[in-house]
Amino acid sequence: MARxxxxxxxxxxxxxxxxxxxxxxxxxxxxCSVDAWRVLDLLSGDEGRSMTALAEDAALPAPTLTKLVxxxxxxxxxxxxxxxxxxxxVLVQLTPRGLRRRRQLSRAVRAEWGxxxxxxxxxxxxxxxxxxxxxxxxxxxxxxxxxxxxxxxHPVGRxx
Numbered sequence: 001m002a003r004x005x006x007x008x009x010x011x012x013x014x015x016x017x018x019x020x021x022x023x024x025x026x027x028x029x030x031x032c033s034v035d036a037w038r039v040l041d042l043l044s045g046d047e048g049r050s051m052t053a054l055a056e057d058a059a060l061p062a063p064t065l066t067k068l069v070x071x072x073x074x075x076x077x078x079x080x081x082x083x084x085x086x087x088x089x090v091l092v093q094l095t096p097r098g099l100r101r102r103r104q105l106s107r108a109v110r111a112e113w114g115x116x117x118x119x120x121x122x123x124x125x126x127x128x129x130x131x132x133x134x135x136x137x138x139x140x141x142x143x144x145x146x147x148x149x150x151x152x153x154h155p156v157g158r159x160x
Contacts, residue, residue, distance in 0.1 A: 048091030
């Protein structure tokens with residue numbers, strides 16, 4: 001049976017939408033969107049990220065990210081500051097409240113999600129994550145610590 005590009009697109013789209021719907025059902029209790037959760041998660045552990053890098057990693061158009069960051073600033077979850085290395089750039093960073101909120105949301109999603117995505121075994125997830133990273137143009141890289149990361153340094157999969 002010949003594989004068609006639309007078959008892959010259909011399966012990836014369906015998987016993304018079902019996954020987002022399941023995660024959104026958890027986040028609804030916290031009045032948080034999947035995009036906001038993703039941005040908060042991308043900001044964890046960093047000294048700040050540029051809006052350009054954040055938009056790329058969150059897969060959001062710049063105007064959408066700007067509006068979302070404005071909302072997160074209004075909620076005192078993130079703040080903007082000028083990049084000391086390049087005063088033309090604005091960095092976004094979690095506030096202490098934002099860090100607590102990110103941890104709370106991550107715990108809630110993990111509690112619903114379990115140790116692996118629904119329907120997958122741990123071995124299947126370990127195979128899938130690097131393939132998806134490669135397909136998305138963010139090749140998985142070993143960090144030397146047993147954790148596979150994307151090109152931007154974010155973990156994918158799980159260390160064994």
